[in-house]
Amino acid sequence: MVPYFQANPGISAAEAASELGVTTKQLMTDLNQLWMCGLPGYGPGDLIDLSFSEESIEVTFSAGIDRPLRLTATEATALLVALRSIADLPGMVDPSAAHSAIAKIESAISGREFTGPVVPAPVEAPAVSTVRSALERDHALRLVYYSASRDVVSERVVDPIRIVLVDNNSYLQAWCRQAEGVRLFRLDRIEEATELDEPARPPAEAAADETSALDLFVDGPAVPLARLLIRADYGWVLEQYPMHKVTTHPDGGIEATMRFATLDWMARLLLGFGSGVTVLGPPELVTAVRDRSGAALSAYSALAADAGSAAVFPLNGLEEVGPA
Incomplete structure (x- = not known):
């Protein structure tokens, strides 16, 4: 995006979105995210800077990204392996987006557009899609969850915080209203998920602590x-x-x-x-x-x-x- 806007200073959001093949809303979201990219150190003088509105977009500091990225064969292979690994983990990414990125990278590596049969992205489990939707919309969830350690199925209302990867399994990190604490819910063990029409309200300290409850086995004195x-x-x-x-x-x-x-x-x-x-x-x-x-x-x-x-x-x- 940076080289594109450097080559087209002052272009409108609508025109740029049309050329880049995305919606104007998606483009504005990407531009907001671009503000957080830059050089290691990531201080104010290291981050990419730009001036943008729906009428005009202009890059004022490129952080050295003056031409489109070119991946070496090794880098592209590593990226493909990582993408496939993440795409196979429930809830980590939108599987359609991940497989679209994989197809584009494979086409770039081969130097020609892929014309063979399109392999459809795997269908995401309904419960996992609901969890990702609730996270995006900041809504509470009602879960029917199987706990392997206790061999029981329970129902509870939770306030989603984030999706995390622990020991090669994806988990929903959430504030459990029943337990009154942060808990991890393995996504492939969520039997049902219902997005509630109420905002998620995890305690501020729980939402801010990214390592909270990441230890799957808490050594609490109340546990045998x-x-x-x-x-x-x-x-x-x-x-x-x-x-x-x-x-x-x-x-x-x-x-x-x-x-x-x-x-x-x-x-x-x-x-x-x-x-x-x-x-x-x-x-x-x-x-x-x-x-x-x-x-x-x-x-x-x-x-x-x-x-x-x-x-x-x-x-x-x-x-x-x-x-x-």
Whole structure:
């Protein structure tokens, strides 16, 4: 845009919009955003400066952008990879806009206009489209949300703040009126979203704090704490789950702690580690894991008895031998 307006000083917004293939409203929005671009440091003397209205547009400081950008093959490839990655994440960008940009960059790289079949942009989930609309219009939302940590579906009203990327998943960061705090809602777990006809009103300090609630697992004292003994060859679980190492034993075993929301969910998780992780506490979690292990072993024993053969079934450090 900068080289274009330098080559056409004083052009009207309507004429420029027509030549650039956008609406006048979109052009004025882009010009307002252009004010925030410039050189590293981004102080008043580094930012692009321009004078514009619907009657006349003129660049007064170009920050060195005096000719159209030319990407190297490496730069264009990196940009395409980044665009495709973002386009595949729910809610991060408008998928139609992202795929349009991808097509234009690919055409620029090849040096000719693409004439093959057009691959349609992926259809965005209705709930995700509603979330993006509410953010753009600054409206509150009613969500039906599945919480994986508690294995429950709940309904709540939230005040959207922004969409963020955490651990390669996109989340809505919002003020939850029910919890009276900032929460993250993973976009692919929002089952329904309804945009309300009322303005979003998150507390000013919550909206201003961009890092608020970005820790997916808050180590709050009100949340139950599991004490675990992790076998040396299972140390990888510390990198995959929100655990805190307490001490390391001479044999390489690791004692660690982990907060959990519901007993049932935590017991299922621990059973999946087999004998690699032993539960040390709390007592109710030890009981839950033991009961589930016993029920599973009984089911296997019944199957072995029906088959009339002996079998050994290890499960979470336990062994049971089926009848001969």
